[in-house]
Amino acid sequence: MSGDPLWSIFINACLINNFVLAYFLGLCPFLGVSGQLATATRMGGAVTFVMLVSSVCAFGIQHAVVALDAPYLRLIAFIAVIASTVQLVEMFIKKVSPALFRSLGIFLPLITTNCAILGLALFQTNKGFGFFECIAYALGAGAGFTLALVLMAGLREKLALESVPDVTRGAALSLALAGLLSLTFMGFAGLGG
Amino acid sequence: MPPDAGRAEPTNAEEFMKGLWEENPVFVQVLGMCPALAVSNTALNALAMGLATLFVVTASNAVVSALRPFVPKQVRIATYILVIATFVTIVDMTIQAISLDLHRALGAFISLIVANCLILGRAEAFASRNGIGRSVLDGLGMGAGFTLALFSLGAVREILGAGTLFGLSVLPSGFEPWVVMLLPSGGFFTLAAWLLLFNALERKEDAK
Numbered sequence: 001m002s003g004d005p006l007w008s009i010f011i012n013a014c015l016i017n018n019f020v021l022a023y024f025l026g027l028c029p030f031l032g033v034s035g036q037l038a039t040a041t042r043m044g045g046a047v048t049f050v051m052l053v054s055s056v057c058a059f060g061i062q063h064a065v066v067a068l069d070a071p072y073l074r075l076i077a078f079i080a081v082i083a084s085t086v087q088l089v090e091m092f093i094k095k096v097s098p099a100l101f102r103s104l105g106i107f108l109p110l111i112t113t114n115c116a117i118l119g120l121a122l123f124q125t126n127k128g129f130g131f132f133e134c135i136a137y138a139l140g141a142g143a144g145f146t147l148a149l150v151l152m153a154g155l156r157e158k159l160a161l162e163s164v165p166d167v168t169r170g171a172a173l174s175l176a177l178a179g180l181l182s183l184t185f186m187g188f189a190g191l192g193g
Numbered sequence: 194m195p196p197d198a199g200r201a202e203p204t205n206a207e208e209f210m211k212g213l214w215e216e217n218p219v220f221v222q223v224l225g226m227c228p229a230l231a232v233s234n235t236a237l238n239a240l241a242m243g244l245a246t247l248f249v250v251t252a253s254n255a256v257v258s259a260l261r262p263f264v265p266k267q268v269r270i271a272t273y274i275l276v277i278a279t280f281v282t283i284v285d286m287t288i289q290a291i292s293l294d295l296h297r298a299l300g301a302f303i304s305l306i307v308a309n310c311l312i313l314g315r316a317e318a319f320a321s322r323n324g325i326g327r328s329v330l331d332g333l334g335m336g337a338g339f340t341l342a343l344f345s346l347g348a349v350r351e352i353l354g355a356g357t358l359f360g361l362s363v364l365p366s367g368f369e370p371w372v373v374m375l376l377p378s379g380g381f382f383t384l385a386a387w388l389l390l391f392n393a394l395e396r397k398e399d400a401k
Contacts, residue, residue: 021377021378022377023231023377024226024228024231024377024380025227025231025305026227027227028224028226028227028310072282072286075278075304076275076278076279076282079274079275079307079308080274080275083270083271083274112270112308114308115227115228115305115309117308118308119301119305122301122304122305123301126300170388171223171388172385172389172392173385175381175382175388176381176385178381179378179379179380179382180378182376182378182381183373183378186377186378
């Protein structure tokens with residue numbers, strides 16, 4: 001148990017140690033789906049949901065694994081839970097909004113290999129969070145991921161209209177942008193505790 | 194991923210080399226960037242991470258390729274992930290046994306090799322369609338390419354950010370270290386610079 005209040009955990013995961021910009025987690029969807037603002041927002045929602053579910057499950061698994069005295073099963077159990085949650089979300093989105101399903105494309109099943117989600121499960125275990133702290137942490141991480149994705153999408157939508165040197169088109173320019181975003185997010189250090 | 198169809202059957206050496214340069218996972222395919230950026234703040238960390246990934250991608254490629262006839266199509270991704278997770282657990286425990294300091298420096302990122310899209314990508318795109326020998330070669334090549342990329346990121350960041358390489362001083366003492374290179378944003382900038390270089394080189398080649 002860490003003694004921090006819940007809001008502090010939330011702010012910490014969302015702004016100060018933003019998963020994308022400070023821990024480099026979840027870069028593939030960050031660069032892949034940040035072309036359009038609308039898609040980015042929904043992707044953020046989907047990831048936040050998966051994070052919340054897998055965080056709660058990871059909390060349970062951690063206790064089960066400790067009780068069984070089999071820590072080497074932890075990683076395998078985590079990834080299995082995440083994969084099934086993603087499958088669930090995928091079926092749900094396909095049913096509710098086929099258009100969104102198409103626009104997310106390959107990045108939807110790839111949430112399974114989104115390291116932000118597995119990272120969340122591992123970090124919360126390392127920090128020894130309690131149940132409610134886990135939920136605050138997951139919500140903060142999800143909000144931070146969505147924020148980074150939406151900021152990036154906004155920048156890239158504007159940038160698509162500008163003429164930039166040909167050689168910088170594509171991933172290189174996006175990464176330089178991400179670097180600048182990451183610099184600005186460092187301004188949040190010292191906030192909270 | 195460039196289509197393999199229509200090309201002559203590559204030789205073993207080509208199978209290995211393509212991961213190093215032509216289809217370099219980080220610089221060309223832009224895969225597996227999370228660990229590439231997160232642990233490349235020093236050359237040593239980058240090298241260790243690269244070698245760990247090399248082992249996992251080779252071993253999982255071999256097993257996935259061997260299991261090819263037995264795995265139904267619907268559950269293949271789940272099977273691959275389990276195979277990968279098993280090898281990552283082995284690596285995690287091995288590193289912990291060899292060097293506790295290194296294990297601490299890499300932290301959760303060793304476990305996060307599971308979520309490296311490069312490894313799942315190779316299992317799905319290559320190992321599930323090719324024989325064991327070729328899959329191992331492909332894994333070795335991709336792993337070596339990944340290690341190379343990580344090392345070039347880590348070396349640049351360590352030299353500019355701390356003035357050292359593998360902990361040894363390499364720049365004159367008057368050099369003021371660029372602390373930003375060790376911070377997360379430095380990782381983004383370094384990778385962006387490398388990608389620019391690769392883009393420029395590719396253009397030159399196309400122009401010929």
